[in-house]
Amino acid sequence: MTRILPDDLKHSLPTRAVHAGQVDDPLAGAVMTPIYQTSTYRQEGLGKHKGYEYARTQNPTREALERNVAALEGATHGFAFGSGLAALDAILKLFKSGDHIVSGESVYGGSMRLMRQIFEPYGLKVTFVDSRVVANFERALTPATRMIYCETPTNPMMFLTDLQAVGDLAASRGILLAVDNTFATPIFQRPIETGADIVLHSTTKYLNGHSDMVGGLLVTPRDDIAERLGFIQNASGAVPGPMDCWLALRGTKTLPLRMKRHDDNGRRVAEWLDGHRAVAKLYYPGLANHPQHDLARRQMSGFGGMVSFDAGDLDRARRIVERVRIFQLAESLGGVESLIGHPASMTHASVPPEIRAEMGLTDSLVRLSVGIEAVEDLIADLEQAMG
DSSP, X not given: OOBOOTTGGGSOHHHHHHHTTOOOOTTTOOSSOOXXXXXXXXXXXXXXXXXXXXXXXXXXXXXXXXXHHHHHHTOSEEEXXXXXXXXXXXXXXXXXXXXXEEEESSSOHHHHHIIIIIIGXXXXXXXXXXXXXHHHHHHHOOTTEEEEEEESSOTTTOOOOOHHHHHHHHHHHTOEEEEEOTTTHHHHOOGGGGTOSEEEEETTTTTTOSSOOOOEEEEESOHXXXXXXXXXXXXXXXXXXXXXXXXXXXXXXTHHHHHHHHHHHHHHHHHHHTTOTTOSEEEOTTSTTSTTHHHHHHHOSOOOSEEEEEOSSHHHHHHHHHHOSSSEEOSOOOSSSOEEEOTTTTTTTTSOHHHHHHHXXXXXXXXXXXXXXXXXXXXXXXHHHHO
């Protein structure tokens, strides 16, 4: 198990982002954690080694990233994986056939696909509910329920879950709570402080922030869960390589700075879109007219750079995403560059149309990942594309 270092939780978030999880380099005193590009480690004798035997099980670069993100979330253990879905796969492997999970329905399309098309055929039962109403989780609980899973804000509808209320519910029933915190990051939202047992990140997104690696990460404050996740990580082997870990660790060092800029730009873009003639509906919790704005202010310290809007019809949505010049039409999110996407045909294409309809995810929905460019340029780009 990868535990955080003793002093990692003593400092503020910006200091943790830069320093948490890193140890002195014994060879040259390198300030940056070295990339330990090795598959195996020399042993001095039978049973005599320096704590490292094989790189699927341990890698110093990976451990530095795991400790760093755990410290940012206020957890004690971290586990890195080859993708965000590999991290969710590890969570689902905590359970057995016949166990029941209640999940928010407005989750990333790949998350729903993994639960429904991979794990349900093996006997895991999953009920999807509207996560905006905590009572929906409670009504869906059964004697076999072992976990509540939610994503907040959700992808791409920007729905919020009341983390304190759902944390209290899970604790009262003795079941686990796992939260995907990818959109908000630990800079703006801290689920463990409201009762989450596991927090998931796609490190591909904001934690890395530069769109140059793919990875996932789980953190937990519980020793018992950490012991099991550590076993699953090693036994299943879906670990990231050291270069990917180093890239993500480089990214977390500037995470507080980048999130502030994403947040500033996201608010400005959302305010400009609000009331625009080409916008039938706007989804951004940082706006006062968002139906969950009060909850967002209560549990988030910033609203981030994710903005979704309904263009009213598919043809208009297509014109917008194909006419932008600074925004780039691409999958993913959370990088320094601004991206634009069409969830119905991209990130959520695997979600059945009837479920997309229940979520309000129309064929004319457009999702923005607002980057750190000059916001005036971003608004001008949208204006020419939407005009």
